[in-house]
Amino acid sequence: MGKRxxxxxxxxxxxxxxxxxxxxxxxxxxxxxxxxxxxxVLQRVLSPLEKPxxxxxxxxxxxxxVLWDFREVQTENEALRKQVDQLTGDNLKLKEQVLAxxxxxxxxxxQFRSPSLDTFAKIGASVINRNPTxxxxxxxxxxxxxxxxxxxxxxxxxxxxxxxxxxxxxxTSEVLLILDGxxxxxxxxxxxxxxxxxxxxxxxxxxxxxxxxxGNLQMLFRRADNVNAGDLVFTSGMGGVYPSDVPxxxxxxxxxxxxxxxxxxxxxxxxxFDALEEAYIIKK
Amino acid sequence: MRYVLVxxxxxxxxxLPGTVFHFWAWSGIKPDLxxxxxxxxxxxxxxxxxxxxxxxxxxxxDLYLGRYIGMYALTLAVVACLSSWLTERWYRDNFLLTTFMxxxxxxxxxxxVAFLSLGAGLNWSLGDIGQLVIGVALYNxxxxxxxxxxxxxxxxxxxxxxxxxxxx
Numbered sequence: 001m002g003k004r005x006x007x008x009x010x011x012x013x014x015x016x017x018x019x020x021x022x023x024x025x026x027x028x029x030x031x032x033x034x035x036x037x038x039x040x041v042l043q044r045v046l047s048p049l050e051k052p053x054x055x056x057x058x059x060x061x062x063x064x065x066v067l068w069d070f071r072e073v074q075t076e077n078e079a080l081r082k083q084v085d086q087l088t089g090d091n092l093k094l095k096e097q098v099l100a101x102x103x104x105x106x107x108x109x110x111q112f113r114s115p116s117l118d119t120f121a122k123i124g125a126s127v128i129n130r131n132p133t134x135x136x137x138x139x140x141x142x143x144x145x146x147x148x149x150x151x152x153x154x155x156x157x158x159x160x161x162x163x164x165x166x167x168x169x170x171x172t173s174e175v176l177l178i179l180d181g182x183x184x185x186x187x188x189x190x191x192x193x194x195x196x197x198x199x200x201x202x203x204x205x206x207x208x209x210x211x212x213x214x215g216n217l218q219m220l221f222r223r224a225d226n227v228n229a230g231d232l233v234f235t236s237g238m239g240g241v242y243p244s245d246v247p248x249x250x251x252x253x254x255x256x257x258x259x260x261x262x263x264x265x266x267x268x269x270x271x272x273f274d275a276l277e278e279a280y281i282i283k284k
Numbered sequence: 285m286r287y288v289l290v291x292x293x294x295x296x297x298x299x300l301p302g303t304v305f306h307f308w309a310w311s312g313i314k315p316d317l318x319x320x321x322x323x324x325x326x327x328x329x330x331x332x333x334x335x336x337x338x339x340x341x342x343x344x345x346d347l348y349l350g351r352y353i354g355m356y357a358l359t360l361a362v363v364a365c366l367s368s369w370l371t372e373r374w375y376r377d378n379f380l381l382t383t384f385m386x387x388x389x390x391x392x393x394x395x396x397v398a399f400l401s402l403g404a405g406l407n408w409s410l411g412d413i414g415q416l417v418i419g420v421a422l423y424n425x426x427x428x429x430x431x432x433x434x435x436x437x438x439x440x441x442x443x444x445x446x447x448x449x450x451x452x
Contacts, residue, residue, distance in 0.1 A: 021354035025404050028353040039347040046299055046348075053303040061307060129302040132349065134314055134416055135401055140302065167350035174350065181407040 043169040122280035137180040160247035160270035186239040217267040313419035326367035338364025363393040387425035
């Protein structure tokens, strides 16, 4: 004779299990700072293994790349040489004009100061792992709470904004990239005259697929807003996470919505996220 | 020995997707190795112990990722339960059938992850979720002919074989 199955009991158990998991997921979401000693130990043990594997992979990729696209590299090299010559000439002209500007006008010297990236207190870190699951675009850095890193600290690369810290263990921390739809940034688009238009930068998933490796950023504007291709996008400093004036990217293309009321600006990030190996964590 | 080997495989399943498979990703899609390992373990255990293995593996991944604790614990418990249930009905020595099973079970597992992630506020289009679910399931299925024969043999005759206490 088969065992009698207590269906109500199982249903109640499953219900409370699901409820418990949903509450736990809610409490330990992105950016929450709950204590996770087991995770810390795991990260501490595994991070020395992860870094060499990633470095080895990067090395193999970089060294064999030239074999696959030799022809392309050659033509690119020729084009770049020409461009270098042209830019050297342009640069000389510009330097002359800048010197003339300094000499003959009374402009504020401040505009020749180095970009704002140099003014923050930073912790340097290397990328030791990339998103272990495909659902989020994240990186793992080799700095953790022992180095003073905390959740929601902004992360920048040599050229611009990378993302923010979402979880920290004593020796590692995880960065949510701005390419991820979850990591939205309050931003300011500056046109060539320096006028700003505010908006929100978000990782796109509407245009192409979110799965494309290079990723894209987008911003929504009213039709009347004065935003053009080529304008630079900076963080606005609002929202409390990112400091102001960190470069994010350049407006690549603008598309009008079918409704005619809005337009979408597609933004080319300045940071090459796929090749990123080092980043800085900003201490606020 | 058996438990040391399982622990090493668990740790490798956590490390490899973010490192080695970062270079072998198909348009951003990587295999879910821990899910694959959980399926293999569940195929060689009875239902209750499969579910316990799934819960343990999932909790380990949740703690390693450090967020949404419970998401993978629940998912891998469901995956283990389903795999164990299917193995009782299907012939586990048939590698082709196992490949198909891994595809189906991974797909179910990824749908559970997607469902829980959407509940946690993930902002994805349905098309992309579908592409990702099928992509990960396909990738896991492709890995079966490479990995399953070894692990299956080890579970039957090798280090991974369960030995009752009186035999040790």
